[in-house]
Amino acid sequence: MEVVQMQRRFVEYAASLFREGFLDGQFTQLQQLQDESNPDFVVEVVSLFFEDSEKLLNDLSRALDQQNVDFKRVDSHVHQLKGSSSSIGAQRVKNACIAFRNYCEEQNTDACLSCLQQVKQEYSLAKSKLETLFRLEQQILTAGGSIPIMME
Amino acid sequence: MMESCDCIDPPWPGDELLMKYQYISDFFIALAYFSIPLELIYFVKKSAVFPYRWVLVQFGAFIVLCGATHLINLWTFGMHSRNVEVVMTTAKVLTAVVSCVTALMLVHIIPDLLSVKTRELFLKNKAAELDREMGLIRTQEETGRHVRMLTHEIRSTLDRHTILKTTLIELGRTLSLEECALWMPTRTGLELQLSYTLRQQNPVGFTIPIQHPVINQVFSSNRAVKISPNCPVARLRPLAGKYMPGEVVAVRVPLLHLSNFQINDWPELSTKRYALMVLMLPSDSARQWHVHELELVEVVADQVAVALSHAAILEESMRARDLLMEQNVALDLARREAETAVRARNDFLAVMNHEMRTPMHAIIALSSLLQETELTPEQRLMVEAILKSSSLLATLINDVLDLSRLEDGSLQLENGTFNLHALFREVLYLIKPIASVKKLFVSSSLAPDLPEFAVGDEKRLMQIMLNVVGNAVKFSNEGNISIFAFIAKSESLRDSRAPDFFPVHSDNHFYLRVQVKDSGAGIDPQDISKLFTKFAQCQSLAARNSGGSGLGLAICKRFVNLMGGHIWIESEGLGKGSTAVFIVKLGIPEYSNESKLPFFPKVSANHCQTNFPGLKVLVMDDNGVSRSVTKGLLVHLGCDVTTVSSADDCLRVVSQEHNVVFLDVCMPGVDGYEVAIRIHEKFTTCRQGPLLVALMGNTDRVTKENYLRVGINGVVLKPVSVDKMRCVLSEVLEHRFLFETC
Numbered sequence: 061m062e063v064v065q066m067q068r069r070f071v072e073y074a075a076s077l078f079r080e081g082f083l084d085g086q087f088t089q090l091q092q093l094q095d096e097s098n099p100d101f102v103v104e105v106v107s108l109f110f111e112d113s114e115k116l117l118n119d120l121s122r123a124l125d126q127q128n129v130d131f132k133r134v135d136s137h138v139h140q141l142k143g144s145s146s147s148i149g150a151q152r153v154k155n156a157c158i159a160f161r162n163y164c165e166e167q168n169t170d171a172c173l174s175c176l177q178q179v180k181q182e183y184s185l186a187k188s189k190l191e192t193l194f195r196l197e198q199q200i201l202t203a204g205g206s207i208p209i210m211m212e
Numbered sequence: 213m214m215e216s217c218d219c220i221d222p223p224w225p226g227d228e229l230l231m232k233y234q235y236i237s238d239f240f241i242a243l244a245y246f247s248i249p250l251e252l253i254y255f256v257k258k259s260a261v262f263p264y265r266w267v268l269v270q271f272g273a274f275i276v277l278c279g280a281t282h283l284i285n286l287w288t289f290g291m292h293s294r295n296v297e298v299v300m301t302t303a304k305v306l307t308a309v310v311s312c313v314t315a316l317m318l319v320h321i322i323p324d325l326l327s328v329k330t331r332e333l334f335l336k337n338k339a340a341e342l343d344r345e346m347g348l349i350r351t352q353e354e355t356g357r358h359v360r361m362l363t364h365e366i367r368s369t370l371d372r373h374t375i376l377k378t379t380l381i382e383l384g385r386t387l388s389l390e391e392c393a394l395w396m397p398t399r400t401g402l403e404l405q406l407s408y409t410l411r412q413q414n415p416v417g418f419t420i421p422i423q424h425p426v427i428n429q430v431f432s433s434n435r436a437v438k439i440s441p442n443c444p445v446a447r448l449r450p451l452a453g454k455y456m457p458g459e460v461v462a463v464r465v466p467l468l469h470l471s472n473f474q475i476n477d478w479p480e481l482s483t484k485r486y487a488l489m490v491l492m493l494p495s496d497s498a499r500q501w502h503v504h505e506l507e508l509v510e511v512v513a514d515q516v517a518v519a520l521s522h523a524a525i526l527e528e529s530m531r532a533r534d535l536l537m538e539q540n541v542a543l544d545l546a547r548r549e550a551e552t553a554v555r556a557r558n559d560f561l562a563v564m565n566h567e568m569r570t571p572m573h574a575i576i577a578l579s580s581l582l583q584e585t586e587l588t589p590e591q592r593l594m595v596e597a598i599l600k601s602s603s604l605l606a607t608l609i610n611d612v613l614d615l616s617r618l619e620d621g622s623l624q625l626e627n628g629t630f631n632l633h634a635l636f637r638e639v640l641y642l643i644k645p646i647a648s649v650k651k652l653f654v655s656s657s658l659a660p661d662l663p664e665f666a667v668g669d670e671k672r673l674m675q676i677m678l679n680v681v682g683n684a685v686k687f688s689n690e691g692n693i694s695i696f697a698f699i700a701k702s703e704s705l706r707d708s709r710a711p712d713f714f715p716v717h718s719d720n721h722f723y724l725r726v727q728v729k730d731s732g733a734g735i736d737p738q739d740i741s742k743l744f745t746k747f748a749q750c751q752s753l754a755a756r757n758s759g760g761s762g763l764g765l766a767i768c769k770r771f772v773n774l775m776g777g778h779i780w781i782e783s784e785g786l787g788k789g790s791t792a793v794f795i796v797k798l799g800i801p802e803y804s805n806e807s808k809l810p811f812f813p814k815v816s817a818n819h820c821q822t823n824f825p826g827l828k829v830l831v832m833d834d835n836g837v838s839r840s841v842t843k844g845l846l847v848h849l850g851c852d853v854t855t856v857s858s859a860d861d862c863l864r865v866v867s868q869e870h871n872v873v874f875l876d877v878c879m880p881g882v883d884g885y886e887v888a889i890r891i892h893e894k895f896t897t898c899r900q901g902p903l904l905v906a907l908m909g910n911t912d913r914v915t916k917e918n919y920l921r922v923g924i925n926g927v928v929l930k931p932v933s934v935d936k937m938r939c940v941l942s943e944v945l946e947h948r949f950l951f952e953t954c
Contacts, residue, residue: 064696067657071692072692075691075692078653085931089931090844093848093934101844105840105844108840112837139878143930144838147835147931148837204660205659205660206660207657208696209655
């Protein structure tokens with residue numbers, strides 16, 4: 061059965077994301093919130109995350125580019141990013157943010173810059189992975205199947 | 213002058229005597245002639261049927277005239293006048309005319325009269341013939357009457373002996389026979405044995421071989437055959453010297469069996485078994501066998517055959533009935549014994565059930581309590597071992613009891629309507645802890661057309677699912693476990709692995725097919741058949757370490773079969789994972805307006821209110837993403853959610869209507885405490901204000917007292933799951949109080 065194969069692929073891919081730490085249990089929670097009354101919840105929230113994160117990352121780049129880095133602002137941005145990423149379960153992004161915040165406290169610009177790089181990298185990885193996942197989901201939906209619910 | 217005229221010569225004297233005689237004769241002639249017509253008229257008048265009346269008139273006239281002539285002749289003997297002559301002539305002329313006419317008429321009439329006579333003769337012959345025929349008919353009717361009477365006598369009984377005896381007696385009586393005998397074929401079929409005779413009471417068992425030309429002749433025809441009295445079948449009585457033995461007739465009597473009667477064609481008399489009936493007329497009677505008597509004998513022989521076969525059938529059926537009755541009695545006894553045994557066993561089980569479980573529970577409970585106390589590490593290990601063993605034992609006892617009830621069919625499914633989707637969720641919920649410990653991912657996928665509610669035994673279905681999924685978890689050390697559930701269509705129901713599974717579709721049932729795939733140890737194809745047998749375990753090392761009594765799958769199989777389904781496991785080999793598949797038949801519930809089924813699932817694990825319809829909630833969070841997530845969570849639980857992104861908005865928007873307010877207290881630049889205080893200031897008494905719940909990340913430290921001080925009713929650590937939110941809401945609503953620590 062085509063649909064079952066697609067579902068299997070989806071499950072395996074999602075499992076790999078979890079295994080590799082890209083996603084954590086919070087993402088599963090989001091999936092659970094998706095139902096007939098709210099069919100695109102996950103996509104909406106994740107898109108919001110992408111928007112937000114991109115803005116935040118740009119702000120961060122700009123803030124760290126300054127001569128006098130306003131660490132308070134940087135910290136608050138990172139705090140925001142951490143909050144967003146933990147809300148959707150982007151675990152690695154969140155972890156990178158946590159590390160980032162520590163360096164902010166230390167007010168270590170170089171470390172912050174490298175953290176920012178790290179965060180950006182994690183973010184783009186997470187983004188592409190999530191986009192792949194959504195593509196697989198869409199395939200299943202068009203074939204008439206249902207999305208398997210993952211539980212950790 | 214007396215001259216003689218040329219009339220008559222004077223008579224000579226010798227002629228006087230002659231003349232006298234002529235005179236007298238004429239007179240008498242005339243008399244006769246006159247009387248004849250009178251007689252004729254008289255008799256014709258008497259008879260009504262004479263057709264030729266006017267012929268008689270003619271005849272009469274002719275005779276009268278003849279008579280008149282002769283009468284007138286009387287006057288011509290003497291001298292007579294001319295007038296007399298004239299009258300005489302006239303009379304003669306008339307006579308001549310009439311007689312000629314009459315003569316001519318007679319030519320026509322006499323043949324007719326003659327033919328009358330012939331017809332009369334013909335009619336007489338016919339009458340004689342009819343008489344004869346009447347005689348024949350009467351005889352036939354008599355014969356028929358006799359046959360009917362005989363048949364009646366014969367068929368009025370179903371007893372073979374009576375039938376035959378009656379036949380002989382009645383035949384003897386009807387036909388006045390001297391002797392009548394019946395020869396029956398013996399069991400071997402090679403001889404005829406004298407079975408019944410009329411006169412002799414108890415015939416000695418003469419037997420004669422069946423292969424005899426006369427006998428063959430009789431058997432080959434269905435007519436009564438005259439045979440010689442010297443034939444061995446006819447030599448029944450000692451010949452009495454010089455007397456002439458009466459004629460003997462023999463006829464065959466077919467002995468029909470039930471198998472001779474085909475449905476469509478009447479029994480061909482291809483049956484080989486005949487009996488021989490021999491009838492002897494009385495000796496010295498010179499009586500002969502008449503055709504109608506032979507016919508009677510043939511008819512009787514047929515009737516006897518039928519009557520005998522009826523009697524035989526009746527005997528068989530009586531015998532069969534007696535046999536059945538005996539068997540029934542025996543079966544009844546056996547059934548009662550079996551019932552007694554089952555009842556005794558059930559009583560034993562019930563008692564043992566209770567007796568065994570009570571101490572078991574005591575052990576488990578006390579061991580658990582012991583675990584809670586202060587123990588040295590060795591002691592703890594020991595107590596854990598005790599707990600583990602006793603849990604195992606308890607499971608084993610339950611399984612054995614269940615299985616024995618399943619085996620003898622005394623287990624009945626408790627069908628009811630339940631939420632199918634909720635069942636799967638609960639299974640996942642229950643398996644989550646174990647799976648997460650082993651770092652396994654469990655996913656479930658329910659087909660969109662799977663009905664939400666179904667009719668079936670929820671508890672047992674849960675048991676099956678838990679067993680199957682539990683096995684998948686047990687035998688996997690890594691990877692993921694996926695559960696697929698969908699409605700099985702007929703093609704997929706007929707599986708080569710289940711050759712004797714014939715699903716029957718009906719309108720208010722559907723077949724649920726569940727597949728649980730794991731990426732675990734896999735199963736050797738040889739062992740697959742043993743999986744469902746009781747107490748059998750695979751010999752692989754992995755299995756041996758996992759414990760379990762080996763009954764789980766056997767019980768599952770019984771339950772699945774009870775539910776009209778089938779269960780099997782596929783595996784490509786060791787190390788390649790396995791897939792357990794089962795199909796069960798569930799009913800589709802009928803909905804009526806009154807019996808609205810509860811639409812929230814039963815979550816027995818926590819005492820949480822499951823949905824909060826219409827609960828008005830305000831969420832304050834500056835992070836857009838986490839705000840949407842929280843909102844999504846609350847909407848999922850049925851709440852009416854408003855979101856604000858700043859403290860000012862929050863204070864502006866919050867109102868009496870809001871039941872709960874979620875505050876994100878780690879918003880930079882905002883003191884969560886302050887917001888709480890200011891919200892409370894808005895409402896005169898805390899009771900009327902909304903409940904406040906603080907959302908915070910797990911890196912912040914918090915103290916209970918601080919929150920109580922500012923009137924916050926609960927604290928929740930982010931990230932929040934659906935269940936956690938649910939519990940939070942219900943605890944806060946119920947107790948107005950919730951604190952969650954890390």
